[in-house]
Structures are given as C-alpha cells and as structure tokens.
Amino acid sequence: MNRRERDQAQELHLWAFPFFRVLRAMRHFLDLLDVSVEELNHLLQEAARLKAARQRREPTPLLQGRVLGLIFEKQSLRTRVSFETAMAQLGGTSIFLSGGEAGMGSRETVPDFARVMSEYVDGVVLRTFEHATVETFAAHAAIPVINGLSDYYHPCQALGDLLTLQETFGKIAGRTLVFVGDGNNVARSLAIGCAKLGVRFILAAPPEHGFDKSFLKTYRKLAPKGELLQNGKLQHAVAKADVIYTDVWTSMGQEQEHARRTRDFGGLQVNPDLLRMAPPSARVMHCLPAHRGEEITDEVIDGPQSIVFDQAENRLHVQKALLALIYGPLVG
Numbered sequence: 001m002n003r004r005e006r007d008q009a010q011e012l013h014l015w016a017f018p019f020f021r022v023l024r025a026m027r028h029f030l031d032l033l034d035v036s037v038e039e040l041n042h043l044l045q046e047a048a049r050l051k052a053a054r055q056r057r058e059p060t061p062l063l064q065g066r067v068l069g070l071i072f073e074k075q076s077l078r079t080r081v082s083f084e085t086a087m088a089q090l091g092g093t094s095i096f097l098s099g100g101e102a103g104m105g106s107r108e109t110v111p112d113f114a115r116v117m118s119e120y121v122d123g124v125v126l127r128t129f130e131h132a133t134v135e136t137f138a139a140h141a142a143i144p145v146i147n148g149l150s151d152y153y154h155p156c157q158a159l160g161d162l163l164t165l166q167e168t169f170g171k172i173a174g175r176t177l178v179f180v181g182d183g184n185n186v187a188r189s190l191a192i193g194c195a196k197l198g199v200r201f202i203l204a205a206p207p208e209h210g211f212d213k214s215f216l217k218t219y220r221k222l223a224p225k226g227e228l229l230q231n232g233k234l235q236h237a238v239a240k241a242d243v244i245y246t247d248v249w250t251s252m253g254q255e256q257e258h259a260r261r262t263r264d265f266g267g268l269q270v271n272p273d274l275l276r277m278a279p280p281s282a283r284v285m286h287c288l289p290a291h292r293g294e295e296i297t298d299e300v301i302d303g304p305q306s307i308v309f310d311q312a313e314n315r316l317h318v319q320k321a322l323l324a325l326i327y328g329p330l331v332g
Contacts, residue, residue, distance in 0.1 A: 028138045028145045029322060031153040032192045033222060040162070040196055047163050047314070047321035054089065054317070061091030062328040068092060069121040072148070073099035073128045074253075078288060078315050079148045079156065083125050086320040092327075095121065105133065111140040118142035122327055126150075129253055144326050151185060151253070157287050158189035159318035162197060164311045165243065168283055173198030175242040180204045180234065180268050181295060182261075183211040186247050186287050191219060195226030202229045204237040206264050234268055238278040245285040246270045246295045262294070271297045275305060283307045 032040070053060055068087050070080060080096065087094045104113045114137045117124055123144045126134050131152035138145040147155055165172045177194055179187050183203055188211070194201040203210060210230045211219075219228060231237045238244055249265040250258045270284060286308045290296055301308055 028141075029155060029326070030134055030138060030145065030147045032155050032158060032189055032196070033218070035196070037196050040193065043159065043318070043321055043325065044163050044166060046325060047159070047318040048166075050320045050324070051314075051317040059091075060089065060320075060324070062324045063087060063090040063092035066090075066092035066123075066327050067121045068094040068323070069117050069124040070094055070096045070148070071099075071102050071104060071117075071124060071126050072096070073104075073133075074149065076127055076148075078312055079125070079127055082316040082319050083148065083323075085316055086323055090320060090324060092122075092323075104137075110136045113137070114140040114145075115142070123323070146322065146326075149185065153189045154185045154287075155189045155193075156315065156319055156322070157186055158193040159322070160311055160315040161190055161245075161285065161287070162193050163314045163318050164285065164307055165199070167310065167314075168307055169242065174200075176200040176202065176240055177243040177245055178202045178204055178237045178241040180237075180244060180246040180270055180274075181249060181265065182209045182247065182251075183215070183230075184247060184251060187211070188215050190245070191228055192222065195219065195223035195228065200227040200229070202231055202237045202241075204231055204234045204268065206268075209261075209264060234274065235277050238274060238282070241278045241282050243283050243285055244270055244274070244278060245287075247287055248289070248291050249295055250291075265295065269295060269297065270300055272299050272303075275300060275303075285311055288312055 050060060068083065070083060072080060084094045084096070102113070104110055110133060118141050121143065123146065124137070124141065125146045125148040126137055127148040128134055128150050131150035134145070134147050134150050147153060165175070169175055177190070177199055179190065179201065181187070183205055187203060191201045219226065249261045254261070275282065275284070282305060284300055284306045286296055286301060288308065290301055292298055292301065300306060
C-alpha cells in the first residue's frame with residue numbers, strides 16, 4: 001500500500017470507527033430486529049459513501065489481512081458474488097464452502113463447525129435453509145456471523161432495498177411500499193426495515209400466504225406505531241403505491257408446492273395492467289432471481305419504472321459497509 005492509499009484508509013477508518021462502537025453491541029447480524037434507527041441510518045450512509053468512493057475509483061483497503069468465510073447451503077448469485085467482491089474491494093479475501101462440501105450439520109455438528117471456523121477466519125456469512133442453523137452457529141461462534149439468507153429473514157437484501165429507496169426518493173418516511181406476493185423471508189426483513197424508517201408496508205397476498213402470527217407479534221412489539229397492512233385486493237393496494245415490490249411465488253425448498261402456489265398467486269402478476277392502476281411515479285422492485293412470465297413480465301422488469309437492477313448493485317455497497325463497520329476497526 002502506498003502513502004496515498006494509507007492516508008485514504010486512515011481517513012475512512014476514522015468515520016467507520018465511531019459507528020463500530022455502537023454496532024459492537026450486536027456483534028452478529030442475523031436480522032434487523034436489534035438494529036436501531038440510528039444504526040440503520042448510519043449503515044446506509046456509509047454504504048452510500050463507499051459507493052461514491054468506488055465510482056470515483058478510490059481504493060478503500062479497510063480489511064487488508066482479513067478473511068471472510070462463506071458457507072452456503074443454498075445456491076446463490078447476488079449474495080455470493082457481492083460478498084466476495086466486497087471483500088476484494090476492501091482489501092480482504094474470502095473462502096467459499098458449499099453445503100455439501102462443508103458438511104455442516106451432517107459430517108460434524110453445527111456447534112463444532114462454528115468453533116472450528118472461528119479459529120480460521122475473521123467472520124462468516126451463512127446462507128441456510130433454516131434460520132435455527134444461523135442462530136445455533138452464532139451462539140457457538142467466537143467471530144461475527146452475518147445472515148446471508150435463511151428461511152425466515154434476509155436482512156442483507158433489505159439493506160440493499162432501503163439504500164435503493166433512498167437513492168430513488170431521497171426522504172422515504174411517509175412513502176408506501178406494496179409487496180405483491182408471499183409473506184416470506186424477504187418481506188419480513190423489508191417490513192421491519194420499513195417500520196424503522198417510517199415507510200408504510202402493504203402485503204398484497206392471498207390470506208393463506210400472509211405473514212405468520214409469530215412475525216406479526218414480533219413486528220407489533222418492535223414497532224407498535226408501524227404501518228403494516230395486509231390487503232389481498234391488489235388494485236386497492238397499488239392505487240397510492242410509491243413502490244411495487246414482488247418476489248418469486250415458489251422459493252428454493254418449495255418446488256413441490258409450485259403448482260399450488262401458481263394457482264394461488266395467479267392473479268397477482270406485476271404487469272403493465274397493474275402498473276396502470278398505480279401512480280405514474282411508482283417504481284418496481286424485485287429481489288431476483290425473477291421467474292419472468294410468472295410474478296413479473298418482461299415489459300415491467302425491463303421497463304422505465306423498474307429499479308430492479310439498481311437493487312442488485314446496491315447489495316454490494318451495503319455489504320461493503322456492513323463488513324467495514326464490523327471488522328474495519330480491528331485492522332492492524
């Protein structure tokens with residue numbers, strides 16, 4: 001590292017360090033439940049700062065010498081590539097293990113796996129089928145653990161979504177986001193993030209696919225004044241929407257339910273007819289991968305109201321901010 005790069009790294013370190021003292025209390029990043037409004041806003045600000053630095057081609061070597069372990073039971077494009085790229089751009093390295101290769105929970109127990117990984121790497125990103133696996137791993141790890149996706153929460157996706165909303169609308173408090181589809185892991189995390197930042201969240205889903213009672217109880221305890229509605233009448237939900245958000249009707253692990261889910265969600269496609277019911281200023285989001293022709297049409301996802309691929313890009317920047325703020329002050 002030359003002198004200019006050292007000076008830039010030191011400068012970036014100065015703004016990262018004060019926030020880390022707040023972030024240190026949670027250590028792991030498993031969901032958005034325990035992230036305060038202040039922490040969330042600061043994290044998004046640092047993501048925007050790192051994004052701008054990247055656009056100016058300024059190096060940000062905050063994690064030199066650090067190693068991140070990526071343990072994925074599920075397939076991945078955005079989560080894997082964005083985390084590996086984030087570590088590379090921050091000066092660190094990463095090691096990837098697929099579920100079968102790692103043998104976590106089969107070849108050896110999750111607690112033993114967590115203890116061993118804690119001796120080798122500085123942090124771990126888990127992408128698992130069951131949220132209980134993430135919680136068990138974190139309980140036995142001596143290093144910070146990030147939830148890269150579980151069946152119940154997807155907090156990193158929510159971070160990228162919130163950054164995209166701020167870039168698109170500026171102040172987002174008071175905006176309305178309509179999530180068209182299942183009350184799934186993405187919807188839960190995003191609903192929590194929206195509550196913390198004052199965004200009205202409407203879930204447009206068939207009754208049997210709404211939020212589960214346990215989540216609603218958690219949400220109301222966390223955000224008693226949060227605006228969360230469940231409305232199966234899509235035309236009513238989108239009439240005043242700032243954002244129309246959708247996701248696949250059948251997620252990984254639900255393949256046997258595909259035919260039933262297609263019938264259940266058949267009237268909830270995000271298509272040009274639906275957009276005409278919404279304000280012209282409304283924007284369309286999708287966490288990807290998309291099943292084009294099912295939950296969303298080509299005309300919409302590739303159209304002028306789509307900010308879908310901005311979302312995908314922003315996964316990189318929020319994860320860089322998360323990694324830098326968790327591990328950055330430990331460098332050197």
